[in-house]
Amino acid sequence: MRPISETVVGRLREVVTFPDLAGTKYELLGSLGRGGMGTVYRARDRELDREVALKVLHGPLVEISARERMLREARVLASLEHPGVVPVHDVGTTADGRLFYAMKLVRGSALHQAIEGKSLNELLQLFLRICEPVAFAHARGIIHRDLKPMNIMLGPFGEVLVMDWGIAKLLAIEEGTTCPGTQPPQGSPHQADQTSPGTILGTPGYMSPEQARGDQTQIDARTDIYSLGAVLQFLVSGSELSRYYTPRISGICRKAMAPDPAHRYATVSDLMTDVIRLLEGLPIAAYPERLTRRAERVLRKYRLPIGLVMAYVITRALIALLGRT
Amino acid sequence: MDHERGDRRFPPTSHTLIEAITSPHGEERSRALDLLVTAYWRPVYTYLRLRWHLEPADAEDLTQEFFASLMEKEMFAGYDPKRARFRTYLRVCLDGFASNRHKAANRLKRGGGVSILSLDFVDAEGDLQTLEVADVSDPEAQFRLTWIRSLLAESVKQLEGEFKEKGKDRSFEVFERYDLSDLSTGDHPTYAELGQALGLPATQVNNYLAAARRRFRSIVLDRLRAVCVSDAEFQAEARDLFGRADL
Numbered sequence: 001m002r003p004i005s006e007t008v009v010g011r012l013r014e015v016v017t018f019p020d021l022a023g024t025k026y027e028l029l030g031s032l033g034r035g036g037m038g039t040v041y042r043a044r045d046r047e048l049d050r051e052v053a054l055k056v057l058h059g060p061l062v063e064i065s066a067r068e069r070m071l072r073e074a075r076v077l078a079s080l081e082h083p084g085v086v087p088v089h090d091v092g093t094t095a096d097g098r099l100f101y102a103m104k105l106v107r108g109s110a111l112h113q114a115i116e117g118k119s120l121n122e123l124l125q126l127f128l129r130i131c132e133p134v135a136f137a138h139a140r141g142i143i144h145r146d147l148k149p150m151n152i153m154l155g156p157f158g159e160v161l162v163m164d165w166g167i168a169k170l171l172a173i174e175e176g177t178t179c180p181g182t183q184p185p186q187g188s189p190h191q192a193d194q195t196s197p198g199t200i201l202g203t204p205g206y207m208s209p210e211q212a213r214g215d216q217t218q219i220d221a222r223t224d225i226y227s228l229g230a231v232l233q234f235l236v237s238g239s240e241l242s243r244y245y246t247p248r249i250s251g252i253c254r255k256a257m258a259p260d261p262a263h264r265y266a267t268v269s270d271l272m273t274d275v276i277r278l279l280e281g282l283p284i285a286a287y288p289e290r291l292t293r294r295a296e297r298v299l300r301k302y303r304l305p306i307g308l309v310m311a312y313v314i315t316r317a318l319i320a321l322l323g324r325t
Numbered sequence: 326m327d328h329e330r331g332d333r334r335f336p337p338t339s340h341t342l343i344e345a346i347t348s349p350h351g352e353e354r355s356r357a358l359d360l361l362v363t364a365y366w367r368p369v370y371t372y373l374r375l376r377w378h379l380e381p382a383d384a385e386d387l388t389q390e391f392f393a394s395l396m397e398k399e400m401f402a403g404y405d406p407k408r409a410r411f412r413t414y415l416r417v418c419l420d421g422f423a424s425n426r427h428k429a430a431n432r433l434k435r436g437g438g439v440s441i442l443s444l445d446f447v448d449a450e451g452d453l454q455t456l457e458v459a460d461v462s463d464p465e466a467q468f469r470l471t472w473i474r475s476l477l478a479e480s481v482k483q484l485e486g487e488f489k490e491k492g493k494d495r496s497f498e499v500f501e502r503y504d505l506s507d508l509s510t511g512d513h514p515t516y517a518e519l520g521q522a523l524g525l526p527a528t529q530v531n532n533y534l535a536a537a538r539r540r541f542r543s544i545v546l547d548r549l550r551a552v553c554v555s556d557a558e559f560q561a562e563a564r565d566l567f568g569r570a571d572l
Contacts, residue, residue: 007507009473027515046531095539
């Protein structure tokens, strides 16, 4: 019998799970990761001679709802043409009947692996970049519903990509949804979300209370705002960065993560505005300050110019006083 | 029984493995035992060599005797699927058997040279020499690894036999070059590169490879199912081996 090495044993164990790509233009190179709905493989697109990521639905015996959900995910991604959302290239079915879609192969690290050594300023700028595609999706009537550090990728050239739109909710036109910060998709090919009441989708720790309750009627842009608040909290308080968790940042996180959606930021833009104002040392909506506290902060921030002006004024006063005597 | 032919095996269809092994029908019983021997003789031999530190000749004898005893004795009467997987039970039986033989060897001189089954021990010994030996302090893990290797190697052999018999040599050749090459130090060739080497278009390489993988997968799962005593055990083994049960 042919001897097989440990490497080949590992390879053959993988081969058994590989989808059947006969008749397609893709060459499977290996698996990248496995999610609840499908497995993502690294593959080569033979026609365009480039590597892609291929998300393939688990075995052909999955429920029809899983197939529909994955097709919906591909369409959601395709409709979100934004630099912060991974582009979809192709959708198809493998020879063994599994749905797949091809997307850009993102090389980089997940957010939780890539924040070490970043300054507060860099972290807040990064957070704003995360907010941008989410705000864009909201404007298209799409709620991500599973924002968390693991689903955010940082590319080698500074790209920030929001991944895994598998459980995104599409706000239905017929619902006449007027949730803050969202518009129903205009002429969208998508069907409205079909998630049954009581179904809990999301990740504990980043999931809003309404998600945890499975209350589908309450899911809107503010659900993602809750998760963004949790992501911000992770960014500034994770590991040794806890020194960044100041009362003003804490105020932003608390407002974004308010248990009652009515008490959160109404839109991602509002949340971003507060973060930008925080970066600029301006007052923020989430943390109203007393006049003395604000004056103290302004004094601290503009210590040098204020000191120079004060010195100038005192000098002039002294000269005037000496001149008079 | 010849276990070295490129044979085709089918799991007992209407019975569990245990029922088939203890069946009063000779043909069914023989077929089930045949499956059992094919799946486990290499792990048993390797285990005796590594865990019990037996010399090759002694390990060969004991492997033969162990399977002979399985055929003669009602070894499986005490097996309870709720308590352990069949593979674990078999390994515990092997430990008991090896221990008894070790004690007996101190009293009697063993007959030696018992040869009931046609097993290629030279081949198994060759494998053992190239084996990147797992941690022998965990006998279950070591037995499992040898069993996995044996399952895959037997499946490759069956695939090769079938494809050559059906004139699908090229398909097997593509599979061999792409999935059986040890590429621990490099990347896989592109289908175009492989096609160039074999005088095939890349699309044909893709289809040949897909066909071989499809059949390989089917063989592996059939073989796995055949040596599991229940569907639940098959699911658990598939999850352990391939990370998923929905295959």
